[in-house]
Amino acid sequence: MLAHGAPIPMTARKSGPLIGEANVPGDKSISHRSLILGAMAIGKTEIHGLLEGQDVLDTAKAMRAFGATVTKQGDAHWTVQGVGVGGFCEPKDLVDFGNSGTGVRLIMGAMATHAITATFTGDASLRGRPMARITDPIALFGATAHGRSGGRLPMTIVGAKDPVPVKYSVPMPSAQVKSAVLLAGLNAPGETIIIEREATRDHTERMLKGFGANIKVEDTGEGRVITLKGYPELAPQTIVVPRDPSSAAFPICAALICEGSNVLVPNIGLNPTRAGLFTTLRDMGAKLTYENERIEGGEPVADLRARFSPNMRGIEVPPQRAASMIDEYPVLSVVASFAQGQTVMRGVKELRIKESDRIDSMAAGLRANGMSVKYGEDWWIVDGRGISDVPGGGLCATHLDHRIAMSLMILGMGSNKPVRIDDGGPIVTSFPIFEELMAQLGASVWRENS
Ligand code: S3P
Numbered sequence: 001m002l003a004h005g006a007p008i009p010m011t012a013r014k015s016g017p018l019i020g021e022a023n024v025p026g027d028k029s030i031s032h033r034s035l036i037l038g039a040m041a042i043g044k045t046e047i048h049g050l051l052e053g054q055d056v057l058d059t060a061k062a063m064r065a066f067g068a069t070v071t072k073q074g075d076a077h078w079t080v081q082g083v084g085v086g087g088f089c090e091p092k093d094l095v096d097f098g099n100s101g102t103g104v105r106l107i108m109g110a111m112a113t114h115a116i117t118a119t120f121t122g123d124a125s126l127r128g129r130p131m132a133r134i135t136d137p138i139a140l141f142g143a144t145a146h147g148r149s150g151g152r153l154p155m156t157i158v159g160a161k162d163p164v165p166v167k168y169s170v171p172m173p174s175a176q177v178k179s180a181v182l183l184a185g186l187n188a189p190g191e192t193i194i195i196e197r198e199a200t201r202d203h204t205e206r207m208l209k210g211f212g213a214n215i216k217v218e219d220t221g222e223g224r225v226i227t228l229k230g231y232p233e234l235a236p237q238t239i240v241v242p243r244d245p246s247s248a249a250f251p252i253c254a255a256l257i258c259e260g261s262n263v264l265v266p267n268i269g270l271n272p273t274r275a276g277l278f279t280t281l282r283d284m285g286a287k288l289t290y291e292n293e294r295i296e297g298g299e300p301v302a303d304l305r306a307r308f309s310p311n312m313r314g315i316e317v318p319p320q321r322a323a324s325m326i327d328e329y330p331v332l333s334v335v336a337s338f339a340q341g342q343t344v345m346r347g348v349k350e351l352r353i354k355e356s357d358r359i360d361s362m363a364a365g366l367r368a369n370g371m372s373v374k375y376g377e378d379w380w381i382v383d384g385r386g387i388s389d390v391p392g393g394g395l396c397a398t399h400l401d402h403r404i405a406m407s408l409m410i411l412g413m414g415s416n417k418p419v420r421i422d423d424g425g426p427i428v429t430s431f432p433i434f435e436e437l438m439a440q441l442g443a444s445v446w447r448e449n450s
Helices: 028-040 054-065 101-111 132-141 175-186 203-210 245-257 276-283 319-337 349-353 358-368 402-414 425-429 434-441
Strands: 010-013 019-021 042-048 069-074 077-083 117-121 144-148 152-158 167-170 191-196 215-220 223-229 238-240 262-269 287-296 299-307 340-346 372-376 379-385 419-421 444-447
Touching: 010 402, 019 434, 028 042, 028 054, 028 069, 028 077, 028 101, 028 175, 028 203, 028 238, 054 069, 054 101, 054 425, 101 117, 101 132, 101 152, 101 175, 132 144, 132 152, 132 175, 167 175, 175 191, 175 203, 175 223, 203 215, 245 262, 245 276, 245 287, 245 299, 245 319, 245 402, 245 434, 276 287, 276 319, 319 340, 319 349, 319 358, 319 379, 319 402, 349 358, 358 372, 358 379, 358 402, 402 419, 402 425, 402 434, 402 444, 434 444
Parallel strands: 019 262, 042 238, 167 191
Antiparallel strands: 010 419, 010 444, 042 077, 069 077, 117 152, 144 152, 191 223, 215 223, 262 299, 287 299, 340 379, 372 379
């Protein structure tokens, strides 16, 4: 499957029972960060369980362009020979991040305090996404940015020659922005301080600690205050990437809506900054249980078991939970379709600037399949029709957005008529084995032209 090649139309139809174990790939957020911090350490970092999705492969390629030696050693086993903090060299060519907002934003931050220049681009989706959220804070360190209007890619960043440390209050709930500022702060003198009003995923903070950086995180009345001391010597690590809760969401949600299903999804990280969907599903009455709960590598982990749940109810999702499930709203809206009553999602305007405008994309997809959806700038409501009354039968546009593509395929596994999408190509960015794994569980999902 190619992320940026010819469109790959796909179809899913009523499935079930889904039975078995779903071994989902490594966490995308943690995979990007392992490659980037590995490149900024001195010596060889070993990574096991790396997600070999296109987004992460694009980050690996970028780290090579900045001077690190990144090598695939075996299945999901990679090594990174880092160049040390301050050691990036200037890429000889345009750095193309494909579909990956996380890759480009984190690396813009990391290179912003090096005296080098780099030009970044990506696919049509990434070229449409706002970058001012990164160029504003890196300007405080002394970097300059020259991009297209509206702060869009392609964009050239001229890194700061004499960076200064920064105190920055992140204006929106964004782990990408927080992480970009932290990575920039590594190669600045003194202390870089970040204030986060709403807690977002904290993988960068945890991993920086693991690599030996001097970083302090305090919960205060103002929010979370993160203090990072510049110029650390990062020591190479052996990293075991946990499985991705955002990918686990797909087989779990499919099992909840397909009659007779019983699916175990082992080894899923339940870091509270990521696990909001699972709490929400349980609040809706989903038969979702945590087995073998344990702590691994400092993170809470469990095996998740999802069973067919014909009696789910719509709920009002607490807006303060949004950051911990921001990538899961599309698939939640699918489960909400099979619940009784309304599911109300508020405080979610960040969804409008993901790989696509996810409120518009999902509203159009659900409506094309007979559902009633209402929405505004930062909220949407899905009117559930109950477990056996979702019509389906629609052909939907995925807008270069992997999570829209997979969510609509899950919709088709429970709806009365098949659901078709115009392009499943982007699925490869985060979950290259989606089709294979869903089919192994017993789902009917296929590519039209094969
Ligand atoms: C990510 C942060 C989130 C998320 C994205 C991955 C990360 O983006 O949507 O898929 O790895 O830091 P925002 O920072 O824009 O919320």
